[in-house]
Amino acid sequence: MSVETEKRFLTAKRMTVFLVFFVLTVLWTAVIFGFSSTEGKKSSMQSQAITERVVKTIDHDYKMPEKLEPHSKDRLYDTIVRKSAHVFSYFLLGVLMFFTVRSLAGYRKNDIFAAKLAIPLCVLVAIADECNQKFTEGRSGRATDVLIDLLGILAGITVCILSLRKASKRLKKTKK
Numbered sequence: 001m002s003v004e005t006e007k008r009f010l011t012a013k014r015m016t017v018f019l020v021f022f023v024l025t026v027l028w029t030a031v032i033f034g035f036s037s038t039e040g041k042k043s044s045m046q047s048q049a050i051t052e053r054v055v056k057t058i059d060h061d062y063k064m065p066e067k068l069e070p071h072s073k074d075r076l077y078d079t080i081v082r083k084s085a086h087v088f089s090y091f092l093l094g095v096l097m098f099f100t101v102r103s104l105a106g107y108r109k110n111d112i113f114a115a116k117l118a119i120p121l122c123v124l125v126a127i128a129d130e131c132n133q134k135f136t137e138g139r140s141g142r143a144t145d146v147l148i149d150l151l152g153i154l155a156g157i158t159v160c161i162l163s164l165r166k167a168s169k170r171l172k173k174t175k176k
Contacts, residue, residue, distance in 0.1 A: 004032040004067040006162075007106075008135070011017065014103060015096055015119050016023065016033035018061075018100065018103040018104045021096060021099045021100040021102050023101055024096050024100075025093070025096040025097055025100045028092060028093055028096055029125055030090075030091065031089075032089050032090075032093065032129055033128075033129060033132060035089070036129045036130075036132050036133045036136065036139070037135050037136055038040030038136070038139075039130060039136065039138050039139070040136070040137060040138015040139045041138055041140070043139065044058065047078060047081055047082050047085070048064050048068070048078055049064075049085075050081055050085075051064060051074075051078045051081040052064035052075050054081055055077050064077075064078075066117035066121035068073035081123050083145075083148050085151075086145055086148045086149050086152060087148060087155070088147075089152065090122065090126060090150070090151075090153045090156070091152040091153070091156035091159075092152075092156065093125060093152075093153065093155040093156070094152060094154070094156030094157045094160075095157070095159070095160055096118075096121050097118040097121055097122050097153075098112075098114050098115060098118040098156070098157045098160045098161075100118070101113075101118045101121070101158045101159065102113040105117075109123075109132075111160075111164060111165075112161075115157050115161060118153075118157060119153060119154070119157065122149075122153040123135050123146070123149075123150060123152075123153065124149065126145075126146045126153070127146055129149075130142060130143070130145055130146055
């Protein structure tokens with residue numbers, strides 16, 4: 001294979017990888033916005049059903065009450081499940097956005113650049129998501145949720161960078 005043909009192949013491969021990650025990122029963003037567009041009562045019922053299933057794995061006799069009292073353990077369980085969903089959703093968005101940016105920028109030595117670009121893009125999604133909730137009946141957008149989302153974003157991107165560095169070290173060892 002000539003050098004010119006090899007360069008075109010690598011460029012086509014990189015563009016394919018970029019498009020796959022870009023589409024996955026857009027789809028996951030749509031899922032996030034779909035959840036935030038769910039009317040308040042329905043969203044509460046969904047999260048309470050999930051909370052009940054999660055708590056039942058620990059306490060088999062647990063039954064989620066229909067109405068959550070303020071400062072009750074049931075409210076605490078529900079809050080933990082809801083905020084964990086934020087962290088997980090934005091962890092995955094951070095991973096997808098990181099690889100989208102990284103694949104567009106090229107593969108080698110661009111992880112920090114990719115992180116510096118992916119983080120603010122993900123935060124913009126989080127802000128837009130919270131703004132969307134302000135216009136959804138029974139929902140409210142909260143700055144604290146953006147901060148919780150940021151924790152997920154940072155965790156996801158950190159896992160990517162650390163995993164790539166570890167894989168790179170293993171490759172170097174096997175080449176020796």
